[in-house]
Amino acid sequence: MKTWQRWAFVTGVAAVLSAATIVPGAETGSATSAPVLVDTSPCQNRHWSTVFTNEVPLQWGWVAAATRAELEIVGPSGSFVTHFTSVTSNCVWRAFDGAAPSKDGVYDLSLTFYDDGAGVVGVLTSRLAVLKAAFRKTEVNTDPSDTKWTTVGTDAVIPYDAAWSAATADACAGRLVIAKESGAIRTNTLAEASGYFGWKLRADGWGYGTFNLALTFPETEGEWDAALVHVPGGTMVLMR
Numbered sequence: 001m002k003t004w005q006r007w008a009f010v011t012g013v014a015a016v017l018s019a020a021t022i023v024p025g026a027e028t029g030s031a032t033s034a035p036v037l038v039d040t041s042p043c044q045n046r047h048w049s050t051v052f053t054n055e056v057p058l059q060w061g062w063v064a065a066a067t068r069a070e071l072e073i074v075g076p077s078g079s080f081v082t083h084f085t086s087v088t089s090n091c092v093w094r095a096f097d098g099a100a101p102s103k104d105g106v107y108d109l110s111l112t113f114y115d116d117g118a119g120v121v122g123v124l125t126s127r128l129a130v131l132k133a134a135f136r137k138t139e140v141n142t143d144p145s146d147t148k149w150t151t152v153g154t155d156a157v158i159p160y161d162a163a164w165s166a167a168t169a170d171a172c173a174g175r176l177v178i179a180k181e182s183g184a185i186r187t188n189t190l191a192e193a194s195g196y197f198g199w200k201l202r203a204d205g206w207g208y209g210t211f212n213l214a215l216t217f218p219e220t221e222g223e224w225d226a227a228l229v230h231v232p233g234g235t236m237v238l239m240r
Contacts, residue, residue, distance in 0.1 A: 072109070075107040171218070
């Protein structure tokens with residue numbers, strides 16, 4: 001269940017928290033249970049933002065002053081809107097057709113609440129990623145001489161995590177600067193320190209050429225750099 005918690009959206013971060021409950025005084029035995037995923041920090045976990053099914057349950061708290069709401073989901077292939085004309089706390093989003101996605105994508109979700117006068121009384125936002133690798137076996141290449149892993153399609157989903165480095169582990173926001181060799185520069189402010197960035201390489205008119213990507217986390221030391229060459233027919237990423 002992808003849960004939209006009201007406190008989380010105030011800070012621009014959403015998280016799904018799960019934990020095992022221990023009841024005081026309960027009888028104990030030698031039996032063991034399966035491991036349970038526990039996301040303890042909304043700043044540092046990407047698992048909650050990754051889609052693992054084609055039907056994604058969404059849940060939120062309704063704003064008391066609202067009489068209707070509008071849910072907009074924007075992705076790499078366009079957007080669609082759903083309207084709620086009465087108090088509603090959940091819905092199911094079909095993220096893709098079939099049992100597995102045909103391509104990767106990052107989706108921005110925005111739930112806007114309105115009152116009788118069509119005034120905005122609340123907005124909830126979230127971001128979810130659809131990854132082909134989450135639905136099938138994925139080859140992992142550990143040999144630096146094997147460059148197959150550097151080849152991606154047109155648009156790209158770029159994961160980022162402040163916990164990759166001890167110097168940035170305490171960060172709660174990030175920044176990705178994309179600079180084209182010809183001079184075009186775009187700075188992308190990342191509201192979370194861990195998540196996915198959807199780079200619309202073709203749709204945003206970047207064209208072909210050489211790009212430099214710099215990932216930083218404000219108020220911390222450390223930077224991740226990558227050089228990328230976009231050529232007709234494919235893309236090659238060179239890490240430094």
